[in-house]
Amino acid sequence: MRMRKKRHLEPRMERCGELLLVRGRPCLNLKEAAENFRALFDYPTVFGNENPVELEIGCGNGGFIAELARRNPQTNYLAVEVCSNVILTAMENCMKEGIPNVRFLNIPAEILPCYLPERSVEKIYLNFSTPLPETSREKQRLTSPRFLPIYDSLLKEGGCIVQKTDSAEFFDYSLAKFREYGFRVGEVTRDLHHSEYAQENIVTEYERNFSQKGMPIYRAVAVKEKK
Numbered sequence: 001m002r003m004r005k006k007r008h009l010e011p012r013m014e015r016c017g018e019l020l021l022v023r024g025r026p027c028l029n030l031k032e033a034a035e036n037f038r039a040l041f042d043y044p045t046v047f048g049n050e051n052p053v054e055l056e057i058g059c060g061n062g063g064f065i066a067e068l069a070r071r072n073p074q075t076n077y078l079a080v081e082v083c084s085n086v087i088l089t090a091m092e093n094c095m096k097e098g099i100p101n102v103r104f105l106n107i108p109a110e111i112l113p114c115y116l117p118e119r120s121v122e123k124i125y126l127n128f129s130t131p132l133p134e135t136s137r138e139k140q141r142l143t144s145p146r147f148l149p150i151y152d153s154l155l156k157e158g159g160c161i162v163q164k165t166d167s168a169e170f171f172d173y174s175l176a177k178f179r180e181y182g183f184r185v186g187e188v189t190r191d192l193h194h195s196e197y198a199q200e201n202i203v204t205e206y207e208r209n210f211s212q213k214g215m216p217i218y219r220a221v222a223v224k225e226k227k
């Protein structure tokens with residue numbers, strides 16, 4: 001079902017302008033844009049400091065990135081979300097609270113290389129990305145072979161992807177694709193909330209829903225090894 005457009009979406013997006021680095025896509029298809037269009041960020045200009053940068057893809061309503069930013073004021077965070085209706089909530093909450101170290105990109109992850117310099121990101125968070133079990137939609141899965149070279153290019157050596165999901169099938173698929181690509185997979189748990197990683201875990205909106213239904217949460221870290 002399509003979500004109804006939020007009331008006064010446009011003026012509200014405008015009011016969040018200082019947090020929103022980019023919106024929409026260049027006038028090219030996604031593949032052409034990713035290959036040909038470059039408007040790379042200068043992080044010290046964006047954040048006013050040289051702190052390390054981490055990225056969340058598919059941030060939804062932004063509860064995770066806001067809490068991560070509160071806990072780690074010495075790290076800068078970029079949050080990507082393709083849906084304007086959803087990212088608006090994330091931005092309005094961060095604005096209200098005055099969280100200084102988060103910025104937002106309202107774009108599809110496919111065109112991240114247009115804006116983020118190569119080897120500039122320490123960590124990528126993929127929280128409850130849509131599993132898309134249909135074979136015909138494999139390319140849209142955020143851990144498919146279409147996306148892994150993008151993450152590889154954005155990550156610094158030794159950087160990593162942290163994935164959480166409720167779907168065993170999608171988790172197994174992702175681990176296989178990370179390994180095939182050459183990432184080293186570790187910190188694997190099939191029951192995050194009863195694991196050694198539970199204490200530091202920040203529960204996302206989707207995660208709360210799934211765990212309230214008694215579903216286990218899967219988590220792993222895929223590391224880009226030094227060459």
Ligand SMILES: C[S@@+](CC[C@H](N)C(=O)[O-])C[C@H]1O[C@@H](n2cnc3c(N)ncnc32)[C@H](O)[C@@H]1O
Nearest residue numbers: 058059060081082083108109127128204205206
């Ligand atoms: C299932 S929701 C999870 C939201 C949040 N991470 C959480 O755990 O509560 C997945 C989100 O990813 C976004 N998304 C899906 N594909 C995307 C893409 N290619 N680029 C950016 N965002 C995407 C969707 O719009 C949606 O908001």
